[in-house]
Amino acid sequence: MAAHWLFKSEPSVWSWTDQVAKGDQGEEWDGVRNYQARNFMRAMAVGDLGFFYHSQDQKAVVGIVEVCALAHPDSSTDDPRWDCVDIRAKTALSRPVTLAQIKANPELVDMALVKSPRLSVQPVTPEEWAEVLRMAEA
DNA sequence: GCCAACGTTGGC
DNA sequence: GCCAACGTTGGC
Numbered sequence A: 001m002a003a004h005w006l007f008k009s010e011p012s013v014w015s016w017t018d019q020v021a022k023g024d025q026g027e028e029w030d031g032v033r034n035y036q037a038r039n040f041m042r043a044m045a046v047g048d049l050g051f052f053y054h055s056q057d058q059k060a061v062v063g064i065v066e067v068c069a070l071a072h073p074d075s076s077t078d079d080p081r082w083d084c085v086d087i088r089a090k091t092a093l094s095r096p097v098t099l100a101q102i103k104a105n106p107e108l109v110d111m112a113l114v115k116s117p118r119l120s121v122q123p124v125t126p127e128e129w130a131e132v133l134r135m136a137e138a
Numbered sequence B, C: 001g002c003c004a005a006c007g008t009t010g011g012c
Helices: A016-021 A035-042 A099-104 A126-137
Strands: A004-009 A049-054 A060-073 A083-098 A121-124
Touching (some): A004 A060, A004 A126, A016 A049, A016 A060, A016 A083, A035 A060, A035 A083, A035 A121, A049 A126, A083 A126, A099 A126
Parallel strands (some): A004 A049
Antiparallel strands (some): A049 A060, A060 A083
16 A cells, blocks of 8 residues: 655745656655655655645645655765655646645644644645545545 | 744754 | 754745
């Protein structure tokens, strides 16, 4: 059973559009300097799916990505502590799901996105995954 | 642009 | 090993 995740990015630094432009080859999710986030990446398997979240101005889940390489040393640093996975864009959400909508949904009050807004890589439960997808289609 | 929250660093 | 200081992040 594949696990689900959420990847957060500032669109001015790395946006969904940038991710899509990388195509099936995908791109390293580098630059993470937080142990919790790193540990989640180490726990990922190829084929796991994740939400792609835009912080800052948009504050919304905008797309779905797939893990396409297991955790490996982060090429953006020589510090051996930091690993990252590669992800590739899979599909855009037909309608982005905003942080405001998520906060307003009683089913999602326990989401890491709400409880730990600064964590850049987060786990998503199967229930949360299904609920956000449902909101994207509603 | 401000402020609160939180993680990390460094001194003791 | 603890704790204070600091820097960064992200929402509003």
